[in-house]
Amino acid sequence: MWSYVNPVRVVFGRGRFGELDALVNGRRYGVVTYPDAPFSDLVDTLARLTGNPVAVIDDVAPNPDFMQLEGQAARMAPVARELDVIVAIGGGSVIDTAKVLAASNGGFATVRRFLETKLGSDTLSNIPIIAVPTTSGTGSEVTSWATVWDAKAGRKFSLARHGLYPETALIDPDLMLGKPRDLTLATGLDALSHALESLWNVNANPISANHAVAAARSILKHLPPLLDDLTNIGLRAEMAEAALHAGLAFSNTKTAIAHNISYPITLGWGVPHGVACAFTLPLVLRSVAGVGGFRAESLTAIFGPDLEAGADRLADFLTRLGVGLRFDDYGIPAQEHRRILDDAFAGERGQNFAGSPERLKAAAARSGVVRGS
Numbered sequence: 001m002w003s004y005v006n007p008v009r010v011v012f013g014r015g016r017f018g019e020l021d022a023l024v025n026g027r028r029y030g031v032v033t034y035p036d037a038p039f040s041d042l043v044d045t046l047a048r049l050t051g052n053p054v055a056v057i058d059d060v061a062p063n064p065d066f067m068q069l070e071g072q073a074a075r076m077a078p079v080a081r082e083l084d085v086i087v088a089i090g091g092g093s094v095i096d097t098a099k100v101l102a103a104s105n106g107g108f109a110t111v112r113r114f115l116e117t118k119l120g121s122d123t124l125s126n127i128p129i130i131a132v133p134t135t136s137g138t139g140s141e142v143t144s145w146a147t148v149w150d151a152k153a154g155r156k157f158s159l160a161r162h163g164l165y166p167e168t169a170l171i172d173p174d175l176m177l178g179k180p181r182d183l184t185l186a187t188g189l190d191a192l193s194h195a196l197e198s199l200w201n202v203n204a205n206p207i208s209a210n211h212a213v214a215a216a217r218s219i220l221k222h223l224p225p226l227l228d229d230l231t232n233i234g235l236r237a238e239m240a241e242a243a244l245h246a247g248l249a250f251s252n253t254k255t256a257i258a259h260n261i262s263y264p265i266t267l268g269w270g271v272p273h274g275v276a277c278a279f280t281l282p283l284v285l286r287s288v289a290g291v292g293g294f295r296a297e298s299l300t301a302i303f304g305p306d307l308e309a310g311a312d313r314l315a316d317f318l319t320r321l322g323v324g325l326r327f328d329d330y331g332i333p334a335q336e337h338r339r340i341l342d343d344a345f346a347g348e349r350g351q352n353f354a355g356s357p358e359r360l361k362a363a364a365a366r367s368g369v370v371r372g373s
């Protein structure tokens with residue numbers, strides 16, 4: 001028995017940014033984006049088409065953090081009640097910031113309390129969001145949660161509510177043409193991680209699995225040539241569609257162990273989210289042999305019948321793209337390796353993992369991915 005739900009309307013294709021005006025449809029809107037060009041130009045274009053926004057929050061930095069969100073929510077507060085819709089133009093950090101602001105009901109304290117105590121759900125607001133991703137990675141345009149970082153305390157939260165599903169995801173591959181190589185790599189690997197993490201997941205279902213297979217096969221095929229040909233719009237469109245499939249997959253499962261391993265590595269050693277998630281994927285794949293059922297069929301559809309050989313190929317794929325596979329490659333001291341692995345299994349996403357923790361830990365030690373006892 002299973003169920004699948006995703007209420008987001010998806011508008012996909014080159015040049016469709018021009019339809020944003022029709023999607024806003026005369027409503028009073030706020031914009032969330034990054035501070036610099038080309039994003040400021042996109043905001044200007046939208047304003048010319050549809051009138052000025054009621055509020056502009058244009059200082060989003062990578063990995064939305066408590067400190068920054070507090071100031072942004074305070075600036076949004078005076079007009080929050082006038083807003084009919086929030087337009088988020090940017091990557092995961094922008095869309096997740098928009099989700100926090102949509103829920104903040106005039107101040108970050110409401111969201112903070114909810115994140116820290118799980119109390120006060122009824123005090124949060126639900127302003128609709130139009131998500132316009134400029135990266136092909138996070139899938140946040142079709143998920144109902146936002147990753148919120150508290151770097152000062154070394155913590156990471158997930159703000160998760162059904163009301164945070166954007167009303168529309170407007171995906172225009174033209175907006176992704178300017179992404180530099182490192183960002184293209186990290187975001188592509190984030191999408192690959194979402195696809196695979198949705199498969200070795202206790203919440204997987206046949207619909208999420210089909211999306212995951214489509215996503216992973218496409219990323220393995222299209223990401224390497226794209227990294228050598230960054231302005232190839234055909235490959236950009238393939239990656240945008242693959243990241244969407246991955247988003248639709250994990251929107252119903254959440255992520256699993258590779259993501260849980262990644263969070264302290266991003267917080268402590270500044271490794272970009274997608275790379276921090278992806279470098280343990282071969283290791284995780286080695287530990288899920290024997291998982292059975294449609295999960296195994298899906299992994300076989302991606303990697304062939306021998307998953308151990310598939311894990312070797314996945315390791316080669318990452319190495320050829322310049323991704324190190326060992327904790328040592330990221331400067332993580334040996335005494336932290338085991339602690340990060342052990343802690344990762346304790347959290348919710350660790351418990352989503354459908355494979356065997358013992359096998360994973362044994363494979364990690366055997367392959368030299370982690371050191372120490």
Ligand SMILES: NC(=O)c1ccc[n+]([C@@H]2O[C@H](COP(=O)([O-])OP(=O)(O)OC[C@H]3O[C@@H](n4cnc5c(N)ncnc54)[C@H](O)[C@@H]3O)[C@@H](O)[C@H]2O)c1
Pocket residue numbers: 034061062063064090091092093094096134135137138139140143145146147175176177178179180183186187190273
């Ligand atoms: N909500 C979810 O479901 C979900 C899932 C995965 C990750 N996340 C979160 O999303 C964040 C990562 O998002 P991201 O990887 O999309 O990157 P990002 O939004 O953090 O942006 C990283 C950098 O890329 C630049 N950039 C973005 N689009 C560009 C473009 N088209 N051209 C040139 N530069 C561009 C930005 O200016 C920024 O400096 C993390 O905080 C992560 O935890 C959320």
Ligand SMILES: [Fe+2]
Pocket residue numbers: 138190193194259273277
């Ligand atoms: Fe992710």
